[in-house]
Amino acid sequence: ILNVEQSPQSLHVQEGDSTNFTCSFPSSNFYALHWYRWETAKSPEALFVMTLNGDEKKKGRISATLNTKEGYSYLYIKGSQPEDSATYLCAFMRVWNSGGYQKVTFGTGTKLQVIP
Amino acid sequence: DVKVTQSSRYLVKRTGEKVFLECVQDMDHENMFWYRQDPGLGLRLIYFSYDVKMKEKGDIPEGYSVSREKKERFSLILESASTNQTSMYLCASSSVNRGWNSPLHFGNGTRLTVT
Numbered sequence: 001i002l003n004v005e006q007s008p009q010s011l012h013v014q015e016g017d018s019t020n021f022t023c024s025f026p027s028s029n030f031y032a033l034h035w036y037r038w039e040t041a042k043s044p045e046a047l048f049v050m051t052l053n054g055d056e057k058k059k060g061r062i063s064a065t066l067n068t069k070e071g072y073s074y075l076y077i078k079g080s081q082p083e084d085s086a087t088y089l090c091a092f093m094r095v096w097n098s099g100g101y102q103k104v105t106f107g108t109g110t111k112l113q114v115i116p
Numbered sequence: 117d118v119k120v121t122q123s124s125r126y127l128v129k130r131t132g133e134k135v136f137l138e139c140v141q142d143m144d145h146e147n148m149f150w151y152r153q154d155p156g157l158g159l160r161l162i163y164f165s166y167d168v169k170m171k172e173k174g175d176i177p178e179g180y181s182v183s184r185e186k187k188e189r190f191s192l193i194l195e196s197a198s199t200n201q202t203s204m205y206l207c208a209s210s211s212v213n214r215g216w217n218s219p220l221h222f223g224n225g226t227r228l229t230v231t
Contacts, residue, residue, distance in 0.1 A: 032217035043120075043206070044159075046219030089159065093217060104149065104220060105175070108158035 004092045006107035013080050014115050020076045021110040023090030027071035032093040035064055035075055038109070039086045047075075047088075081113045087111045119143070122207050122223035129230050137193040137226050139207030146212040147191035149220065150174075150182065152203040159206065165190055166212070197230045204228075 001100065005024045014020050032051045045100040048057040053068040061078045077084055087109040094103055123138035135162050139146065147166050151159040151174075161174030163182040171182050179201060183191045190209075208220040208221055 014143040034217075034219055036219075043222035043224050044220075047224075049217050049219050051217050091159075091220070103161070103164065103172070103174075105161065106151070108156065 004105050004107040006074055006088075006110050008110060009108065010111040010113070012113045012115060015080060015082060016075065017080050017114075018078045019080055019112070020074050021088060021112075023073045023075070023107055025071050025073070025090070025107075026090040026094075027069060030068045030092075031068055031073075031093040033066055033068075033073050034091040034093065034104070035073070036089040036091065037086045044089060047054065075110075077112070079106045080112070082116050085112055085114045120207055120209055120221050120223040122205075122226050124226050125224065127226060127228045129194075129197050129228065131198060131230055133194075133197045133230075135197045135228070135230075137192040137194075137205055137207075137228070139190045139192070139209075139223055140188050141189065141190075141207075141209040141221070143209070143211065143221070144187065145209035145221070147210045149189065149208040149210075150180075150192045151206045151208065153178070153206060153225075154203050162192065197228075199230050202206065202228060202230045220226070 003074045007022050035047040036044040048064045050066040055066040057064050064075045066073045091104050091106045120141045149164045150162040165171045165184040181193045204225050206225045207223040210220045211218045
């Protein structure tokens with residue numbers, strides 16, 4: 001079983017604060033790294049798909065960076081709002097059985113609570 | 117918009133019962149996945165399928181089997197339900213045609229309780 005680790009496990013921040021979380025993954029056989037947001041009572045939704053070392057992606061106040069050589073990705077939220085409260089999951093994708101099939105392994109998530 | 121539909125939101129079954137969890141997607145996706153989510157353990161892959169009648173074991177396949185007779189439907193089967201299979205089950209699908217790195221689209225989950 002691959003180790004995809006996320007830290008911290010949970011986080012409470014005040015509205016307006018900026019925050020960031022870490023995803024660590026194996027640096028070998030890398031294919032792609034995904035970030036998802038999972039709000040309570042909803043299904044996980046994709047935020048970013050990152051494939052190249054040095055990739056940076058941005059969506060509104062949320063951005064992510066990728067370092068495939070050392071096996072980590074950061075997710076940043078600028079000026080956190082209460083609606084950002086959710087669990088943020090990263091997922092590591094590697095090629096499976098040399099056949100190109102996707103095998104996607106998730107981290108345990110970072111649960112963010114933004115306090116108004 | 118991709119729609120991934122899981123047949124039940126909540127299920128309560130007895131120990132030893134055979135349980136079927138159904139998942140249907142409407143976007144002609146090749147890949148389909150079953151995960152379970154438990155507190156502190158995140159999403160763990162049970163099985164995945166990359167084509168009709170094809171299946172691969174994930175990280176925790178013991179006690180489960182799957183069936184993919186049609187492209188749009190991926191069923192998870194608990195042959196003899198046990199209390200340690202009480203969990204939230206999530207189905208997902210993704211497309212190969214949009215690139216191997218295309219994101220997963222998830223259903224709303226089935227919360228299964230085995231008593």
